[in-house]
Amino acid sequence: MGVELEPVFSLVSRRCGSALSKQQRERIGHLADSLRRGRSVAEFVEHLEAHGQLELLELMATASVHKTDLFRDEAQLEALEEHVLEPLARTGRPLQVWSAGCATGEEVATLLLLLARVGAHPASRVLGTDLSTSALAKAKHLTFSNEAMRRVPAALVAKHFSQHDGRMVLSPRLAAQARFQQHNLVETPYPFSDAGTVFDVVVCRNVLIYFTVDAAERTVGLLAERLAPQGTLVLSAAEPILKPRADLETVRFGGTFFYARRDRVREPEPEPLPPPRPSAPVAAPVAPTRPTPQPSPPARASTTPEEEGDQLFSLVLDWSAAGQPDVETEAGLRKALYLSPQLAAARYCLGLLLEQRGLRADATTEYRRALSLLDQGQARATPFFLNTGRLTTACRLALARVSR
Ligand SMILES: C[S@@+](CC[C@H](N)C(=O)[O-])C[C@H]1O[C@@H](n2cnc3c(N)ncnc32)[C@H](O)[C@@H]1O
Incomplete structure (x- = not known):
C-alpha cells in the first residue's frame, strides 16, 4: 500500500x-x-x-480480527475455573467479570457458563466490550454456530443451550447476566461493572497481541486499575508480561499463568473501628479471596540439558511479572535456549522481550527462528506454554506485527 x-x-x-x-x-x-x-x-x-x-x-x-470460539484455550479456562472463579463463588457475593475485546460474544458466553458451573451468585454479571460495533451487534444475540460451540462440554450444551435455525442459543437466564458496551481500550475512561464497582476478574485475551508495545503496556496498566484489590487479570498465553510491573504479579497454576493485582501499599494497623451505623454507605467492592499461587515445581535433578532448559524457561515466566529486571529475564531466556536450542516457546518470548525494548530487527530474528523450528517439526514441546499449533500462530502474528 x-x-x-x-x-x-x-x-x-x-x-x-x-x-x-x-x-x-x-x-x-x-x-x-x-x-x-x-x-x-x-x-x-x-x-x-x-x-x-x-x-x-x-x-x-x-x-480488527474477530476470530474467537467458546472455550478457547481450555487449559487456561480450567485453571481459571478451579483456582479463581470457584474460590470467588464461595464468597457468596455477586461477582463482576469483564471480557475486554469480546468480539462476537463467545468469550462472554464461556465466562457465563463457567460462573454457572461454579455456582456463582445469580446476580453475578459479565460485561463484554469491544471496539467493533458490528461484532457487538452479533455478540448481543449470544447465539453461536456449531463450529464455535465445538469445545463446549456436552453437559453444558444440554443444560444451557437450545437450537434455533441451526444455531445454538444461550438460555435467557444466563443471557440476562451479560451486558455489552462499545469501548476502545485505547481510550479512557474505562468502564465499571453494572454494580458500579471494579471487577473481580478481567479477561483480555488475544487482543494485546495485535497492539503496539506502547499501547499494550498502557492498556495492561489501565486494566489493572479496574481490578478489585487482588483481582485477576487474564491475558492469553501468547501475551505474557515480560517486563516487571509495580501493579501486577504473576500467579502460576501448573501450565497456566494469570496476573493478580498487587496489594496496595500496606497501611499501618488500623484503630479498631466503631460498630457500623445502619445508614453507613454501601461499602466499596469486597476484595475477592486471593487465589493461592501454586509453588513452582521443586527443582529436581535434570538428566539432560534440555530438561534443565525447560525448568529454567518455566522459572523465567514466573520471574517476569514478579519484579525481576528484564535484563535478567533476557539472560534467563538466553540460558534456557543455550541449554535447549529447540525451545521455540523461549525463542518466542525472547522475541517479545526484544520487541518490547524496541529492538525490532532482533525480535524478528527470534520470531523467525522459532517459526522455522516449528515449521520443520523440530520445536521442543513445552507442556506449560502454548501448544505448537498456537505457538505457530503467535509467531506468525508477531512477525506480521514487527514487519511493518
Ligand atoms: C481476536 S479477537 C479476541 C476475542 C476473544 N477475546 C478471544 O480471545 O476469543 C480480538 C478483538 O479485539 C477487538 N479490539 C481490537 N482493538 C481493540 C481496541 N482498541 N479496543 C477494544 N477492542 C479491540 C477486536 O475488535 C476483536 O473483536
Missing part, C-alpha cells in the same frame, strides 16, 4: 492501539480510498480527526 497513506495508517494505529500488519494496511488502504471522496490524504486525515468519528471507527474495525 502506498506510503502516501502513511498518515492515515498512523492515525488508525494510534486510535486503536494496533500495530498494523501489511494485510491490515491493505484493508485500511482500500477502505480509505473509498472514503476519501477526492480529498487529499492530509485533508482526509484532518476530516477524520475533526468530524470523522464514524469513518475512523469503520477504518479501525476493518483492521
Whole structure:
C-alpha cells in the first residue's frame, strides 16, 4: 500500500492501539480510498480527526480480527475455573467479570457458563466490550454456530443451550447476566461493572497481541486499575508480561499463568473501628479471596540439558511479572535456549522481550527462528506454554506485527 497513506495508517494505529500488519494496511488502504471522496490524504486525515468519528471507527474495525470460539484455550479456562472463579463463588457475593475485546460474544458466553458451573451468585454479571460495533451487534444475540460451540462440554450444551435455525442459543437466564458496551481500550475512561464497582476478574485475551508495545503496556496498566484489590487479570498465553510491573504479579497454576493485582501499599494497623451505623454507605467492592499461587515445581535433578532448559524457561515466566529486571529475564531466556536450542516457546518470548525494548530487527530474528523450528517439526514441546499449533500462530502474528 502506498506510503502516501502513511498518515492515515498512523492515525488508525494510534486510535486503536494496533500495530498494523501489511494485510491490515491493505484493508485500511482500500477502505480509505473509498472514503476519501477526492480529498487529499492530509485533508482526509484532518476530516477524520475533526468530524470523522464514524469513518475512523469503520477504518479501525476493518483492521480488527474477530476470530474467537467458546472455550478457547481450555487449559487456561480450567485453571481459571478451579483456582479463581470457584474460590470467588464461595464468597457468596455477586461477582463482576469483564471480557475486554469480546468480539462476537463467545468469550462472554464461556465466562457465563463457567460462573454457572461454579455456582456463582445469580446476580453475578459479565460485561463484554469491544471496539467493533458490528461484532457487538452479533455478540448481543449470544447465539453461536456449531463450529464455535465445538469445545463446549456436552453437559453444558444440554443444560444451557437450545437450537434455533441451526444455531445454538444461550438460555435467557444466563443471557440476562451479560451486558455489552462499545469501548476502545485505547481510550479512557474505562468502564465499571453494572454494580458500579471494579471487577473481580478481567479477561483480555488475544487482543494485546495485535497492539503496539506502547499501547499494550498502557492498556495492561489501565486494566489493572479496574481490578478489585487482588483481582485477576487474564491475558492469553501468547501475551505474557515480560517486563516487571509495580501493579501486577504473576500467579502460576501448573501450565497456566494469570496476573493478580498487587496489594496496595500496606497501611499501618488500623484503630479498631466503631460498630457500623445502619445508614453507613454501601461499602466499596469486597476484595475477592486471593487465589493461592501454586509453588513452582521443586527443582529436581535434570538428566539432560534440555530438561534443565525447560525448568529454567518455566522459572523465567514466573520471574517476569514478579519484579525481576528484564535484563535478567533476557539472560534467563538466553540460558534456557543455550541449554535447549529447540525451545521455540523461549525463542518466542525472547522475541517479545526484544520487541518490547524496541529492538525490532532482533525480535524478528527470534520470531523467525522459532517459526522455522516449528515449521520443520523440530520445536521442543513445552507442556506449560502454548501448544505448537498456537505457538505457530503467535509467531506468525508477531512477525506480521514487527514487519511493518
Ligand atoms: C481476536 S479477537 C479476541 C476475542 C476473544 N477475546 C478471544 O480471545 O476469543 C480480538 C478483538 O479485539 C477487538 N479490539 C481490537 N482493538 C481493540 C481496541 N482498541 N479496543 C477494544 N477492542 C479491540 C477486536 O475488535 C476483536 O473483536
